[in-house]
Amino acid sequence: MKNAIEIRKLTKDYKDIRAVDNLDLEIHEGELFALLGVNGAGKTTTIKMLCCITQPTSGDALLNGKSIASEADAVKKIIAVSPQETAVAPNLSVEENLKLMCGVHGFDRQRAEKRTDEMIEEFKLDRIRKKKASKLSGGWQRRLSIAMALISEPQILFLDEPTLGLDVIARSELWDTIRELKGKMTIILTTHYMEEAEELSDRIGVMKDGHLLATGTAQELKEMTGEEKFENAFIKLVKEGGAR
């Protein structure tokens, strides 16, 4: 199986804190990989380095063969991010937000119109296409945020806490959206919700104190820890991961 992401000894230091410590990880093409961990585990820093927002202190990662350390511009052309908080331009309409993303990716007018219409149809945004983003509910804003990430047809998509703060219905709808994306691109998802990771991901990585404690399917992690419930497996892994 071809790897979409190959992380080699990736490390990030902030003054006297090592946020990510010699991380090695491979994520397969078309896979939905969930990164789990408690606050401060290093998930967001890892994502920031993979998205070229933060420079690694040492180590590197190849995204479809392109180095985050030396080919950031090339990496930025094949990735998309849906950040933790809803990342939309509040005074722009749904349609304008989508066109903004087309523009920043360098699409010409014709391609921008086409992609915008496609995303509006795919994400069922037609009813609200002229509505200002600031007037949308949290669930619709999040849906728009993901549509904005997908408009450039990325090969690798980062979803940082995509359902944080959403009600149960909005979360369920967003899960359906994410399920539909599975297989079409490589997805890296960070979440605090155990059921979300178990439900959506092909494989899960558990992080603590900048280290990767374990990787595997939800079933494999349960078997590894001898727990029936995934949440208990996660707790056991983190607790037995010890204070480093």
Next chain:
Amino acid sequence: MRRMLSFANRTMKEILRDPLTMAFGLGFPVVLLLLLSLIQANIPVEMFELTHLTPGITVFGLSFMTLFSAQLISKDRTSSLLTRLYTTPLKATDFILGYLLPVIPLCIAQAVICYILALILGLQFTVNIIWAILMIFVPSFFYIALGLLCGSALTEKQVGGICGALLTNLSAWLSGIWFDINMLGKAVKTFANALPFIHAVELERAMVRGDIKVALPHLWWVLGYGIVIMAVAVLVFLRQMKKQ
């Protein structure tokens, strides 16, 4: 280019769709011009003659443009939208130009509106008014650079205090728009002359009179300040971008 223009288009829309922009950016200078002309009609004061007052008001109005652009940039810095945009192929120059360029037409529009109102109120039309409107680009450059600097260095709350209160007051009291700065004594006069505000006003007044000889020394002051502030602003913006 297309990428930068898309971002600039978004900046323009965000500023124009904020009701405060219309109220303060365009409405306030117009109200001031009307009010002071009314005073002039009843108690004639040389200071409030339209040839003297209008250029001053067009410069004073620019301090609001600093406020609006600084507010947008500082607000963006804390938003996830900027995080998202940092992961796209947009480059640092695209961000800087995308913030700066949309404010220029707003500054010019503000000056045009002030002069149209002044013409209605009795200012005699001469071709010098066109030159004064074109020359407003130079003070605009300084005020826009200041917006980039404040937006990059300060928080949204600090921008409100420093640009909203301090800058508008400096621009109002140390520019000689409403009264002769000589009335405040030698020390204040020296201080005011070391700052660009009074030179920006005198530059515009000289342009309205068609007195290029008087305009030139003021032009160098304003341009010099503009270039220095812009250089510092770009450095601070790049530093913040890297930090984020």
